[in-house]
Amino acid sequence: xxxxxxxxxxxxxxxxxxxVTGIILCILAFFMYQTKSGMKIANIGITLTYxxxxxxxGGIAGKKMGKRKFLWGMAAGFFYFLILIGISFxxxxxxxxxxxxxxxxxxxxxxxxxxxxxxx
Numbered sequence: 001x002x003x004x005x006x007x008x009x010x011x012x013x014x015x016x017x018x019x020v021t022g023i024i025l026c027i028l029a030f031f032m033y034q035t036k037s038g039m040k041i042a043n044i045g046i047t048l049t050y051x052x053x054x055x056x057x058g059g060i061a062g063k064k065m066g067k068r069k070f071l072w073g074m075a076a077g078f079f080y081f082l083i084l085i086g087i088s089f090x091x092x093x094x095x096x097x098x099x100x101x102x103x104x105x106x107x108x109x110x111x112x113x114x115x116x117x118x119x120x
């Protein structure tokens with residue numbers, strides 16, 4: 001398989017996963033507005049959203065690649081995290097580069113992508 005096609009498959013999986021992320025976050029916001037939930041519920045919902053989106057991205061990438069699905073899934077989860085952190089730094093330039101929360105998010109995204117690749 002050509003290197004260009006691999007890149008296109010990863011980009012395609014990321015676009016789809018970010019669309020799903022937007023939809024899930026809108027549903028979460030509506031739910032929180034209706035129930036007047038606290039930040040603890042919001043943080044759990046956001047974390048679950050990241051995991052679901054990365055499982056989806058990893059599954060799509062793994063299915064398209066055919067071989068070493070779990071590695072391509074993990075790569076999709078990693079790139080999902082990189083885009084997420086890039087947007088975060090762009091919106092909040094004074095944030096710390098490394099924190100326990102960011103490392104946890106990186107591990108969850110990579111593991112979610114790997115799981116999606118294995119299930120593909």
